[in-house]
Amino acid sequence: xxxxxxxxxxxxxxxxxxxxxxxxxxxxxxxxxxxxxxxxxxxxxxxxxxxxxxxxxxxxxxxxxxxxxxxxxxxxxxxxxxxxxxxxxxxxxxxxxxxxxxxxxx
Numbered sequence: 001x002x003x004x005x006x007x008x009x010x011x012x013x014x015x016x017x018x019x020x021x022x023x024x025x026x027x028x029x030x031x032x033x034x035x036x037x038x039x040x041x042x043x044x045x046x047x048x049x050x051x052x053x054x055x056x057x058x059x060x061x062x063x064x065x066x067x068x069x070x071x072x073x074x075x076x077x078x079x080x081x082x083x084x085x086x087x088x089x090x091x092x093x094x095x096x097x098x099x100x101x102x103x104x105x106x
Contacts (some may be wrong), residue, residue: 008033011079033077 014030017023027038041049053068060066072081 030079
């Protein structure tokens, strides 16, 4: 699958599909209401990710966390899976909702 014009799929609908296991084993993200297959991660990607994490993690202030390869709830029709995003306040010790685009500006 490369893209699916699904008539404006909402993030909540996509998350429900993921929770039901409909995309098990597939690297899919929701971009502007469309399902898009993510590019495979090669050895260069893994190397850069490991190096950036090793460099950035020690620089994060106490009480914040560096999110690496976690979905980011941008809006109601997008849930991209970026390699990393800016540090956000560390959530409480409960299972939090997915981060939103407003947490990027902190």
